[in-house]
Amino acid sequence: MLITPALAPAAKARTHGAPGFAILALAALAFLTGCSGGTSQSVSTAVKDSSSAVATARIALRQDMDGKLTRAAASTTLDDELKEVQTSRSTVLKLSPASQEDRDLQKQALDVLDQCAAGFATARAALATNDGGTPSLSDGDKALAGAQDALKQLEDKVGSK
Amino acid sequence: MILGDLLGTPVFDDDGGRLGRVADVRFVLAGTPHQLMAEPRLLGLIVGPHSAASFLGYERNGLTRPHLIARFLQWRHRGSFLVLWEDIALVGAHSVRLRPGFTRYSAALDNDEKA
């Protein structure tokens, strides 16, 4: 039949069923198929998400040091980004790599992500102990910078494959 | 009977040839007058050979815009005609049969209504 797509939904409406339901069902399918991929693909995504999180945390810390950010906003930002890292870590942890190479990659990624989490712990402690105590905000920043470098190396390694 | 049941029912001529489906039912306010409005008396059926789907309002002569939509719907409903009550032989649960020698009238409506 010659129905231009432009009017098909409206014109068919009375005779055929509801296009909306099909749309919603398809959308639910999209939800389910959204997450898949191999080990290095997943590690690469996790590393990218985490480096975005660490970079955010570093900006928040720096802004806090410059007096641009309130404590409430800075600590909320750190909490949000730590959650992001933890999500990435649990995806990597759940991977079941087939080859030895992939297993090494998974191990390496977990180490780096642990380093990130540790960096976040230092940064949050720094934010909690008010000015002058240990760890200081710059200690937190240093820890996060270390994590960022490690992430960068891993990213390059995964990317080069 | 419930009018919704009649919409979409196939329409046949006296020899059993299929003419289309009931796309709309036309009434005329000419029955017994009540206090408020006269009773709507069945005038006839609009039969659509290609589609019994809604005209979306484009059966009226005055409605021609947007041009492409109007043209499309007129094309979808090409050949639609009005058949008067006098030419209806039988209304069944699953079909409507017309009398021999029924007349096809133009289904178009004048756009003479008030808002």
Add this chain to the structure above:
Amino acid sequence: MKRLLGVALGILTAIGGFVDIGDLVTNAVVGSRFGLSLVWVVVVGVVGIILFANMSGRVAAVSGRATFEVIRERLGPRAGLANLTASFLINLMTVTAEIGGVALALQLASSVYYLLWIPVAAVAVWLVIWRVRFSIMENVTGLLGLTLVIFAVALFLMKPDWGSLAGQLAPAIPEQETVWTYSYYAIALFGAAMTPYEVFFFSSGAVEEGWSVKDLAQSRINVLVGFPLGGLLSISIAACAAVVLLPAGISVTSLSQVILPVAEGAGKLGLAFVLVGIVAATFGAALETTLSSGYTLAQFFGWSWGKFRRPAEAARFHLSMIVCLLVGIAVLATGVDPVLVTEYSVVFSAIALPLTYLPILIVANDPQYMREHVNGRAVNVLGMVYLVIILVASIAAIPLMIVTGAGS
């Protein structure tokens, strides 16, 4: 003088009311990942919403019929119900996202965990709907939402390299992204600008406030001036993200990232402004979406509706909104990320748009409804162009969602 004040107020609330959680999140995500290369979509979306809101507002003012009454009348019960189901579910998602947005912004202001703010926000939404007059509700949230102008202020204070920023305006796909993610976010941005609930709310609001033909000029000015300025606000959110977050390799996944550029440019004062603005904008949008859920249901089934009536005189309307808010709380209580809900809701908005747009386009041409106020030729040409755009976006959205894994 009083008239001028009315015009100014209308414009200001249109600007303040334009941005909601969908615009905030989507623009920031896009700015952080694609720079300004998708700004053209915001422009297309703003022109679309102007066209659409203007038509539905005109239909409501001339005929007194709100959008979903028109949808039911023209599409009939089946397609109407399909549209109702889709629109209502998207609305519910948006209600959820907006209340989550209020709570997240309050967490940023107080560091009290957002889940604790959710019941507070939802009850506040209900109280306003239950008691506050429509015009006061509109104007207060709209005016407070204007503080989001701080995004533009912060952008100027950061003194970015305007030349290179302008250079990003050309549509181009950044090297770390694909043509698929680029198209997916184009649709998301389009959906964020043209959410159907805005039209349900706009046309029902015209009935609530008793617009007549006399008010058409005012409404046209509000829309024609207010929405583009609201669009500029959206673009400045994207630009802020493009200046601060993009170079740092950050792609936005949380509301806390959206506000960092403002703190960067305008410090703590800017932060205060942006938090007030986000709370007002999302709270205002939570009101609008909750009301829209009630409007769509009531108008489809022919119930009595409207804030201008006593709640007891629109009982099913008020009950359905209470139920929606409770469902929203329940969904948020599962711990689902409101930002993620937002990202899906804008894409679904784009998917459901044609079935809402087409009946309005048709009825805006129907003299029975519109008398002499039918669409002009130019509006119809533009209207047909947008019908095509809306259809393309709607059809392409789901395949793109699958191909890109929802944009990741």
Add this chain to the structure above:
Amino acid sequence: MTSASAPLPEAPRAAGRILDAQLHLMDRQVLDHDGVPVTTVDDLEVGGPALDMEIEPGSPPPVLTALLTGSVLGTRIFGGRPPSSRLIRIPWKDVADVGVVVRLGIKGEPLDASWVERWVRDKIIARIPGGRHDPR
């Protein structure tokens, strides 16, 4: 068929205003005497003809007797048929005007079509503090 392309003759001029069921009535909003929404026209009831019975030539045309609402909307969308006793009718004699909306000449409050609204109001909404507060 040749008649499909040739212009069809005009129907004989009817003696009153024309109403097409689908176009003018179905799915329109119903307002009461005071402009308060009552329901939508979910379907229409016609007093004849008897189903599957030959119609005698010259028999008077059937008349539209009532607007229908309630569960008939569900069966119209999904198929099936509610028993005749379950149909909620608004008799045509109460209809005052048909335009963009269908206006009744009576108050909607006591109608059968309003029972759900009344129930929700009396059992829930009116019991919440402020439920009868006038917002204006």
